[in-house]
Amino acid sequence: MNEPTKYSTRPVVLPGAVDAWLLEGTPAPRCKVCAALAVQRSEAHARNDWAAACAAAKEIRNHGRGHGEAAQ
Numbered sequence: 001m002n003e004p005t006k007y008s009t010r011p012v013v014l015p016g017a018v019d020a021w022l023l024e025g026t027p028a029p030r031c032k033v034c035a036a037l038a039v040q041r042s043e044a045h046a047r048n049d050w051a052a053a054c055a056a057a058k059e060i061r062n063h064g065r066g067h068g069e070a071a072q
């Protein structure tokens with residue numbers, strides 16, 4: 001009674017499976033907001049929390065204006 005091998009279809013999230021651009025975003029130098037987001041991103045990255053890492057990266061990208069304006 002051989003049963004065919006069943007492969008489970010559990011979602012496997014590998015680092016390579018995440019679109020790299022989702023994690024991209026260059027924090028502007030001397031911008032505290034960008035710096036904080038970059039820390040968030042790397043921390044999320046370290047614990048394999050891709051959703052949080054992508055969210056932080058997105059915020060960095062969206063922080064294209066107003067870097068450090070308040071500190072000017």
Ligand SMILES: [Zn+2]
Nearest residue numbers: 031034063067
């Ligand atoms: Zn910024």
